[in-house]
Amino acid sequence: MLFIAWYVLTTLTQTIGSGRFPAPSEVWNAFRQITITGYGDARLYQHIAHSVKLVLLGFAAATIVGVPLGLAMGWSRAFEAFVNPAFLLIRPIPPLAWIPLAIVWLGLGDAAKVLIIWFAAFVPAVINSYAGVRTIEPYLIEAAQTLGVSRALFIREVLVPAAMPMIFTGLRLSLQACWTTLVAAELIGAIAGLGHVLYQASLDIFPAMIVVGMAAVAMTGAAMTIALGTIERWAMPWRTQR
DSSP states (O other), X not given: XXXXXXXXXIIISOOSOTTXXXXXXXXXXXXXXXXXXXXXXXXXXXXXXXXXXXXXXXXXXXXXXXXXXXHHHHHOHHHHHHHHHHHHHHTTSOGGGGXXXXXXXXXXXXXXXXXXXXXXXXXXXXXXXXXXXXXXOHHHHHHHHHTTOXXXXXXXXXXXXXXXXXXXXXXXXXXHHHHHHHHHXXXXXXXXXXXXXXXXXXXXXXXXXXXXXXXXXXXXXXXXXXXXXXXXXXXXXXXXTO
C-alpha cells in the first residue's frame, strides 16, 4: 500500500516532485548504479561490509567492557561508589560530542569511528547490565549463600544467567545506538561506508541515492538485530521453552 502511494504521488500524478522525493524508478536506477558501477568510490556491498565491520568492532568492544562493568557495579556497592561518579559525568555526553577528541587522538581513520561507536554502545550496555543485577530475586542469592556456592560459581551460574534478560535488552539498545552513530561518524574522512554514501549523495543533491543509502542502513541494521535475537535465544534457551 505504501509503495502504491509512493508510485502514484511521484510518478502518476507527480504531486511530489523528484527534487523533493525520488520516484521508484529513480531509486531503482540509483540502486543499479551503486551495485553495478559503484558510487562514492565503492560498490554497495563494499560500503555495507565497511559499515558492518565498524559496527561489529565498536559493539564488541562495548560489550566486552560495558557488560562486566555494569555487572560489577550492580553487585558491589563499594565498586559502584568508586566508579559511578565518573560514569555519571560521561553518561550525559552525546556520542557525537566525542568526535573532535577522537580525531585528535586517533586521526581520521577507522579507529576514531570505532571509538565513537563504542561510546554510543557502551552506556546502554552498562546501565542495563547494572539493572539486571539489581533486579535479581533475593531468594536466589540467599539460596546460593546457603549452599555455600563459591564466588566464581555464583557469578557463572546465578548472577550472569539471572541478569541476562536485561543484558540482552541493553545489547539491543547498544546495537541500535551503533547504527545511529555510525552514519554520523562516517561523515568524517570516510572513503567507504553507508554514512559516506549518504554524505556524498547529499553533496551531489542525489535524493534517489540518499533513499538507497537509508534503505541499506535499515535492512543491514535489521539483519544484525535478527542475528542478535538468535544469539539471545541460544544463550537463554529456558525463555523459549515457556
